[in-house]
Amino acid sequence: MDGTNQTAEIIDRLKPDELALKAYDRIDRSWQTSPTFTHNLVDLVSVSPDGAIDNFEPLNPPAKDYIQETRLPNLLKSSETSSNSAAPVAKFTVVFAPTGTLEVNP
DSSP: OHHHHHHHHHHHHSOHHHHHHHHHHHHHHHOOSOOOOSSOEEEEEEEOTTSOEEEEEEOSHHHHHTHHHHTHHHHBOOTTTOSOTTOOOEEEEEEEOTTSOEEEEO
């Protein structure tokens, strides 16, 4: 239950739309390659209050196969900058489309 409460805390303090926009901006700036995949890549991404990518989890097989192409591993906060691993996070579904379109959804 603690994880649920912590997620609720961040949503109370920051509008989910603000965090989604921060996450979108961060991911979009990093994802500048032309996609070589032919199916949507769907990931569950945890975002900290400052918009940093805390963690991610591929939700479909293509997302696992092409994870390096999304640049998500490069965006992860390092353990050195993560001062409090229990800090609240918000979770978003991130979709990388083969057309080059990026979506960040609550």
